[in-house]
Amino acid sequence: MSMKAIKKTTDDIFKDYRGEMHFYELGDLKFHITFSKTGMLRAGDYHPDWQRDLILSGRMEVTTREGDNDVVKVYGPNKLIQIPPDVPHLYRSLTDTTMLEWREGDYKVKYYPPYRDLIDKQAKEFSQ
Numbered sequence: 001m002s003m004k005a006i007k008k009t010t011d012d013i014f015k016d017y018r019g020e021m022h023f024y025e026l027g028d029l030k031f032h033i034t035f036s037k038t039g040m041l042r043a044g045d046y047h048p049d050w051q052r053d054l055i056l057s058g059r060m061e062v063t064t065r066e067g068d069n070d071v072v073k074v075y076g077p078n079k080l081i082q083i084p085p086d087v088p089h090l091y092r093s094l095t096d097t098t099m100l101e102w103r104e105g106d107y108k109v110k111y112y113p114p115y116r117d118l119i120d121k122q123a124k125e126f127s128q
Contacts, residue, residue: 017037017123018042019035022034033101036099038093040093040122041119044088044111044112045089045109045111045116046085046112047109051082052082052102054100055078055098056078058077058097059075059097060074062075062089063090063091074094
């Protein structure tokens, strides 16, 4: 059995007012670990492939756009979030939260304006 090493894909850690993200690779699998401070919004987008997140600690509120409705669910430690292809989603950390995230396929993203506008508004509030 061959053991492949996990390697960081960048020397930098992405940090902003919401927390930080660490990017890694294991063979063909690319994933990241995200720390989000309480109350912070993330995502506001959708992807052509499945997205999966595992909550390592904390609690995350996830809003998905399903048909004409916003569906809100709360996830805690050891819970798996599965976002199907092309489903807009918005994350709000209810507590300081750490999660592991990965996708199938190459990373491609499109913003969903009704959700992304909320993130942009929050970013402006923190930049003042």
